[in-house]
Amino acid sequence: MSNPSVLILPGDGIGQEVMAEVRKIITWFGDKRGLNFDVSEDLVGGAAYDKHGVPLADETMAKAQEADAVLLGAVGGPKYDDLDFSVKPERGLLRLRKEMDLYSNLRPAQCFDALADFSSLKKELVAGLDIMIVRELTSGVYFGEPRGIFEEGNERVGINTQRYTESEIERAARSAFELAMRRNKKLCSMEKANVMESGILWREVVTEVAKDYPEVELSHMYADNGAMQLVRAPKQFDVILTDNLFGDILSDCAAMLTGSLGMLPSASLGAPMENGRPKALYEPVHGSAPDITGQGKANPCACILSFAMALRYSFDQGDEATRLEQAVEKVLADGVRTGDLMQSDGGTPVSTSEMGDAVVAAL
Amino acid sequence: MSNPSVLILPGDGIGQEVMAEVRKIITWFGDKRGLNFDVSEDLVGGAAYDKHGVPLADETMAKAQEADAVLLGAVGGPKYDDLDFSVKPERGLLRLRKEMDLYSNLRPAQCFDALADFSSLKKELVAGLDIMIVRELTSGVYFGEPRGIFEEGNERVGINTQRYTESEIERAARSAFELAMRRNKKLCSMEKANVMESGILWREVVTEVAKDYPEVELSHMYADNGAMQLVRAPKQFDVILTDNLFGDILSDCAAMLTGSLGMLPSASLGAPMENGRPKALYEPVHGSAPDITGQGKANPCACILSFAMALRYSFDQGDEATRLEQAVEKVLADGVRTGDLMQSDGGTPVSTSEMGDAVVAAL
Ligand SMILES: CC(C)[C@H](C(=O)O)[C@@H](O)C(=O)O
Numbered sequence: 001m002s003n004p005s006v007l008i009l010p011g012d013g014i015g016q017e018v019m020a021e022v023r024k025i026i027t028w029f030g031d032k033r034g035l036n037f038d039v040s041e042d043l044v045g046g047a048a049y050d051k052h053g054v055p056l057a058d059e060t061m062a063k064a065q066e067a068d069a070v071l072l073g074a075v076g077g078p079k080y081d082d083l084d085f086s087v088k089p090e091r092g093l094l095r096l097r098k099e100m101d102l103y104s105n106l107r108p109a110q111c112f113d114a115l116a117d118f119s120s121l122k123k124e125l126v127a128g129l130d131i132m133i134v135r136e137l138t139s140g141v142y143f144g145e146p147r148g149i150f151e152e153g154n155e156r157v158g159i160n161t162q163r164y165t166e167s168e169i170e171r172a173a174r175s176a177f178e179l180a181m182r183r184n185k186k187l188c189s190m191e192k193a194n195v196m197e198s199g200i201l202w203r204e205v206v207t208e209v210a211k212d213y214p215e216v217e218l219s220h221m222y223a224d225n226g227a228m229q230l231v232r233a234p235k236q237f238d239v240i241l242t243d244n245l246f247g248d249i250l251s252d253c254a255a256m257l258t259g260s261l262g263m264l265p266s267a268s269l270g271a272p273m274e275n276g277r278p279k280a281l282y283e284p285v286h287g288s289a290p291d292i293t294g295q296g297k298a299n300p301c302a303c304i305l306s307f308a309m310a311l312r313y314s315f316d317q318g319d320e321a322t323r324l325e326q327a328v329e330k331v332l333a334d335g336v337r338t339g340d341l342m343q344s345d346g347g348t349p350v351s352t353s354e355m356g357d358a359v360v361a362a363l
Numbered sequence: 364m365s366n367p368s369v370l371i372l373p374g375d376g377i378g379q380e381v382m383a384e385v386r387k388i389i390t391w392f393g394d395k396r397g398l399n400f401d402v403s404e405d406l407v408g409g410a411a412y413d414k415h416g417v418p419l420a421d422e423t424m425a426k427a428q429e430a431d432a433v434l435l436g437a438v439g440g441p442k443y444d445d446l447d448f449s450v451k452p453e454r455g456l457l458r459l460r461k462e463m464d465l466y467s468n469l470r471p472a473q474c475f476d477a478l479a480d481f482s483s484l485k486k487e488l489v490a491g492l493d494i495m496i497v498r499e500l501t502s503g504v505y506f507g508e509p510r511g512i513f514e515e516g517n518e519r520v521g522i523n524t525q526r527y528t529e530s531e532i533e534r535a536a537r538s539a540f541e542l543a544m545r546r547n548k549k550l551c552s553m554e555k556a557n558v559m560e561s562g563i564l565w566r567e568v569v570t571e572v573a574k575d576y577p578e579v580e581l582s583h584m585y586a587d588n589g590a591m592q593l594v595r596a597p598k599q600f601d602v603i604l605t606d607n608l609f610g611d612i613l614s615d616c617a618a619m620l621t622g623s624l625g626m627l628p629s630a631s632l633g634a635p636m637e638n639g640r641p642k643a644l645y646e647p648v649h650g651s652a653p654d655i656t657g658q659g660k661a662n663p664c665a666c667i668l669s670f671a672m673a674l675r676y677s678f679d680q681g682d683e684a685t686r687l688e689q690a691v692e693k694v695l696a697d698g699v700r701t702g703d704l705m706q707s708d709g710g711t712p713v714s715t716s717e718m719g720d721a722v723v724a725a726l
Pocket residue numbers: 090093094248557558587
């Protein structure tokens with residue numbers, strides 16, 4: 001049997017640097033644990049635009065469809081700010097999500113013990129925090145039609161359409177309930193059913209799906225209150241389920257609560273392929289960070305932990321995933337710190353590459 | 364000349380209780396400062412539904428259109444949770460906003476010195492915080508058509524439409540720039556122009572309006588990053604301008620940062636009427652709080668401070684508004700505390716009515 005395939009798309013900014021560290025980790029798993037992957041690499045985002053004039057070439061799209069897992073670094077940068085909407089770096093990422101049909105975006109918001117002081121929240125409110133946000137990723141206002149800027153009378157009007165079918169809501173909900181079953185069996189679904197009909201349908205479908213998971217305690221919350229509750233007392237949550245746009249905002253809010261944005265991974269999962277593995281793309285929550293690009297300052301942990309998610313969700317290697325996560329935690333506990341993690345209380349300052357080496361050593 | 368008119372709509376839950384305290388304040392201004400108002404009262408929300416079968420009767424709507432200022436308490440409660448969408452308590456509030464054309468919603472997120480410890484954020488991050496969020500309130504996905512739940516093939520689809528015309532964006536932007544001119548001359552506009560065409564138009568129009576306010580430093584931020592930055596370092600902001608839906612979420616997030624939700628007022632302003640006053644509705648940011656209704660536990664300060672905003676924005680009584688705001692701050696500094704403001708460090712516990720009396724005494 002051939003090795004499972006991994007397509008690496010470093011993208012823009014610090015994407016290249018952090019992905020180099022992930023490669024070290026992949027090599028270690030091959031050498032020491034006999035887990036070998038066929039790794040290939042390609043372009044996405046501004047890097048793809050520079051070469052192909054589009055943020056994702058058709059061949060790259062085809063490769064991503066074939067890959068057992070895609071690892072993405074980050075897209076975007078000031079260089080591309082004035083590009084037309086249709087070729088902006090983000091469109092490459094959105095095309096991957098849409099065409100691979102990655103409807104379930106898993107965003108853990110986890111506070112690392114060694115970093116609890118980093119949060120802007122009081123330590124006791126975030127220490128031990130461990131939330132999983134499930135964001136629907138292939139529908140809603142991100143993709144709904146009609147959309148565009150149109151002439152109307154003597155002025156222009158900007159239009160986007162929030163649109164959810166029952167089946168789109170259902171499959172995202174199922175993936176959230178499945179996760180809740182493997183966690184603390186609490187699920188909170190967030191929408192604006194008091195204002196939006198799409199939110200009413202969302203609530204109805206989620207309530208229906210809940211019948212298949214009687215052990216899971218389901219609650220509903222308006223998304224504005226959700227944002228408040230995340231800030232007030234984030235530990236009340238276990239799994240949060242929400243749509244594409246609310247998920248974009250609420251997951252970033254939750255990520256920032258932990259104070260360790262440079263540490264947070266994500267997984268975007270679709271339906272199972274023929275080999276039983278889900279279509280999958282893994283990426284750090286942080287962006288391309290143009291301000292520190294090329295300086296060896298980036299924290300590779302979020303990207304490394306994204307690979308841990310790949311081990312767990314694509315390759316059924318939960319134990320190896322845990323091993324990798326524990327290695328990262330150990331490195332943090334030892335006080336090894338990239339720039340984003342430095343605080344007055346000290347620690348050992350390291351470069352991107354030294355951080356990668358430290359994780360390998362801890363493995 | 365007749366006195367300016369104020370229409371009081373206490374609404375549901377604690378609305379009634381907190382409004383009783385506002386009446387004491389109004390009486391004080393009449394007795395002691397010669398500022399007399401013609402006060403009338405009517406029903407909105409569940410209270411209106413109970414009597415009229417709709418959350419806002421047409422006569423009440425007509426009265427609101429005539430009033431120089433409307434003061435609203437809160438709407439909603441579990442009793443009304445299962446009502447049809449079209450008659451839910453919220454629809455009463457949304458009808459007022461839409462038909463009075465209250466396009467500019469001002470939501471200060473201010474941290475009171477005496478309460479800086481209440482925030483879930485570290486004190487140094489919020490002490491002295493003073494943000495003004497301007498939320499567009501009459502358009503966007505709250506009101507866009509088509510909307511509803513439709514049959515499509517063999518399933519249902521929930522649809523809402525995000526829709527902004529140039530003139531809708533422009534008038535909201537102008538009101539934000541005007542406010543910025545009277546504050547620290549910094550304006551940050553938030554949208555998702557990287558994903559939504561309506562966001563692209565938003566950014567274009569705001570950039571155009573900025574030319575009329577060369578002294579104001581304008582920046583743009585994606586709304587997801589906005590949520591992050593609010594949590595990370597809220598003091599970087601002065602005025603934030605955003606649309607109806609993002610504004611709903613981001614303003615609640617910002618409100619919770621202050622830790623004093625029971626203290627935060629809001630103003631919703633429309634175009635000037637014949638007498639030069641803007642159409643205006645004032646309401647606390649907090650909700651109807653069914654859990655503490657009728658127990659004398661509610662904090663009336665948010666509603667009292669909403670009346671202070673009425674003095675400033677409807678009645679051109681900025682000095683009297685400041686007087687009232689300072690009275691509230693003095694009461695807090697003296698350690699007078701409703702239940703929501705009690706912490707282990709003590710303070711004098713008071714009821715809703717005692718809090719109102721304390722503010723009157725401080726005046
Ligand atoms: C880059 C952008 C298109 C994207 C989004 O809005 O989904 C990002 O913010 C994210 O959350 O992954």
